């Protein structure tokens with residue numbers, strides 16, 4: 001039951017539009033990159049968890065994707081499944097993989113996803129609104145994903161006096177990091193300012209265009225392994241110190257409290273299981289479909305006082321050189337949102353920082369960090385705590 | 391796209407246990423499901439009570455009053471049916487009876503909508519049926535806190 005488990009290898013495609021690649025072709029490209037980057041052999045992959053590509057893409061979802069993949073890889077996994085929990089899929093994959101490895105079901109499990117975010121302007125917004133709204137009690141009111149997230153933002157503004165400018169600060173901070181990450185979609189662009197965010201096209205109050213993540217395509221893979229495999233593959237594995245999971249609601253109007261939406265509950269479980277607290281964390285990677293998420297979830301995860309998320313981001317503490325870096329790869333806001341695969345990006349970056357392979361954006365202090373992802377309309381949550389010492 | 395016709399807004403899908411709710415709305419009556427076993431008044435209507443899973447349910451005539459719990463003013467139409475409506479208000483309404491529901495806040499300037507604002511039910515014609523909506527209440531109750539600007 002016990003035994004150290006780590007992320008031993010990670011790889012991610014650069015988010016972009018890949019018109020010549022369907023979901024399956026993206027999957028193959030992700031695997032190709034992972035094998036090349038980490039010199040893995042087929043025997044290094046004993047388990048396989050994959051996510052249906054094509055859920056957000058509007059095509060028919062491939063719900064047997066793990067079967068196709070293991071056949072193409074020429075392996076016969078001892079543990080495998082295709083699973084989906086939206087953006088929380090991959091946090092949960094790492095959690096399921098860790099449990100399986102500790103049970104001795106497999107020495108290693110590959111967690112993998114690929115996705116294509118549908119184009120919002122050509123029916124994508126309606127497709128996604130139908131997917132995430134109650135078909136009787138929400139969708140007929142003209143639901144729109146930014147306006148659903150905005151319910152949390154507006155309520156936070158009411159309860160704590162948070163401002164639209166403070167949400168914009170999250171986007172500014174994420175862009176600062178993306179400018180240091182050649183793999184980010186906005187690498188090589190201009191820095192953002194609060195004024196630029198506020199001057200961009202209004203979408204749904206309080207969000208303007210730059211408060212929203214960038215819809216793109218891509219994919220990534222994470223190899224979770226036991227101690228001996230992890231040490232063989234990685235010079236410094238990212239040890240999984242704690243994990244937490246909480247399922248709150250499906251439809252946003254059913255959330256009991258918009259400032260206690262499930263994130264903190266998953267986080268507290270992860271801290272407890274790690275025997276650590278928020279004060280032990282040196283960085284955070286937080287799923288950010290919109291600028292509201294890191295601001296509110298910093299509070300839920302106990303990383304800043306309740307109601308102070310806005311002041312935290314406005315202080316610059318989350319930016320390069322700040323005392324508590326957040327979303328050091330650029331976040332989905334500036335790195336790019338890869339649809340079905342988006343929940344991989346923050347785990348990949350959390351692991352890279354702990355493994356010490358984050359390039360120009362490597363943090364001087366990355367001994368322990370927290371990674372939070374969620375699925376649906378902030379419906380279900382996964383918190384992982386990664387560290388350099390098992 | 392040079393197609394200027396705006397398609398009709400979507401109708402709610404009929405889900406188990408909700409038929410009476412929509413039939414009442416079409417008659418401009420706002421009702422909520424009530425559990426006979428545990429007395430819970432809940433939303434949304436379904437075949438059992440979300441508190442005790444009791445299936446002995448009846449309906450209460452709701453006051454139709456509530457406050458805006460949260461909201462967003464939508465500036466970009468998510469799909470063609472809403473092209474003529476932007477900016478419109480997508481809100482979560484906290485009903486006087488306790489449960490919350492999603493609705494639009496109609497018959498007002500979206501820029502005047504605030505969290506805590508008192509609203510009352512109204513009914514929007516969707517052709518073959520009507521659906522509950524909300525509008526600012528004709529009197530202004532004082533809320534416990536001032537509305538932020």
Ligand SMILES: [Zn+2]
Nearest residue numbers: 425428439442
């Ligand atoms: Zn009951």
